[in-house]
Amino acid sequence: MDAVVTTSRRARPEEIERARDLARRLGIPYIAREGSIEALGAKAVLVVTKERLVVETAAGPLFFHPGMARPRIRSLERGEADVMVEAMQLRRGDHVLDCTLGLGADAIVASWVVGEEGRVVGVEAVPMLAEVVRAGLLEYDPQHPGMRAAMRRIEVVAADHAEYLPTLPDGAFDVVYFDPLFREPVRETVHMRPWRALGVGRPLTREVMAEARRVARRRVVVKERQGSPVFEELGVDEIVGGRKSRIAYGIIDAARPAAGGGEGP
Ligand SMILES: C[S@@+](CC[C@H](N)C(=O)[O-])C[C@H]1O[C@@H](n2cnc3c(N)ncnc32)[C@H](O)[C@@H]1O
Structure with missing residues (x-):
């Protein structure tokens, strides 16, 4: 079973x-x-x-926790920069589609930034994880009113983004975001193991990127390991991220005509 x-x-x-x-x-x-x-x-x-809800696997338990979302929101409150928020060029009122919701830390930060006028939809392919994060976003009390409201506003969709994206109209979201499990993990922590046991390991493809670009009004953002060959494989326009950070964000500008998509001479 x-x-x-x-x-x-x-x-x-x-x-x-x-x-x-x-x-x-x-x-x-x-x-x-x-x-x-x-x-x-x-x-x-x-x-x-x-x-709470807990998923027990042979590799250990998995349950909702907001991870780095609270310290990141606190540092945004102090006026400090957040690399993901900058990579997304995120503004109040934006609509964000997070195609790899996981436990939702990035989605919570995005939801806090876009505020009540904005919208964050998170897509998670592993149905059990989608239930764990749905319950956590609704029930967990982060002891921070703005963050609590940001969590409650996130809409969770249990689906594979490769199947969900084609159901959306052109330009449905300002930003479409991907944070897949790194192909070569930066550092495999104990906490990552149950994740890998459950998580969808399928790599992102250019086909998925093309759909994401169609659905994005402004940009598609992909989080990966600094120096990862994935960025070139996916054909990103730009890579941003702190020089000392092990993480980088690949950006596809959705407003720019797609390479090879136009009419030839
Ligand atoms: C690294 S985690 C995301 C972490 C998340 N950004 C956060 O801040 O908590 C990647 C998640 O994406 C999910 N995932 C992978 N491929 C997917 C797909 N094709 N469609 C939807 N979700 C997917 C995995 O199941 C996993 O939960």
């Missing part, structure tokens, strides 16, 4: 109901909790606890 839903031991009726509901939505079995998680024999187990 690949994936099942259960609860913690001695669950309350509302947790059991929530687990049943999630199982229905995900189209996977609900199993009443009796013994250990391992005894369920599934690769991924979505566990409904009193406090």
Whole structure:
């Protein structure tokens, strides 16, 4: 069995109901909790606890946390620059499509910057992760009113961006953003392991970039390892990022005519 839903031991009726509901939505079995998680024999187990949703994998647990979003928002509040925000040229009122939502840290920062007049939609291909982040964005209290509101405003879509992008009209978002798992990780931390066990490993393609460019009014932004060959493969126009940083952002200017897309002489 690949994936099942259960609860913690001695669950309350509302947790059991929530687990049943999630199982229905995900189209996977609900199993009443009796013994250990391992005894369920599934690769991924979505566990409904009193406090939160947890995905248990052989490589460790995965649950919602806003990661670096709070320190990044605090530094933006102090007037300091955020490389992603600059790479996106993000402004109040912008509409952002985050094609690799993950646990949503980048989307939270973007949502805080674009504010109430803006819009952030996050697409996550692993259905269990989409549920974990959806619940976390709605329920987690970051003890910061502006950030809490920014989290609650993010719209979560459980889909593969390669299938979702073609359903959108031209110029539907100002910025289309990708932060796939790095092909060669900068540093494989313990926290990344369950992610890799669950995450979609498919590399970005030029076809996906072409769709993203069509959907973007201003720019497509791709986060990758500094010096990654991915930038050239995807045909980005510009690469930005701190010289000392191990991370860089590739930018495709959506307003510029696509290379090879025009009529020849
Ligand atoms: C590195 S994480 C993103 C982290 C995120 N930017 C953050 O700040 O938390 C990449 C995520 O993209 C998801 N993903 C990978 N390929 C995808 C695809 N084709 N469509 C949608 N999501 C995808 C993975 O499942 C994973 O959760």
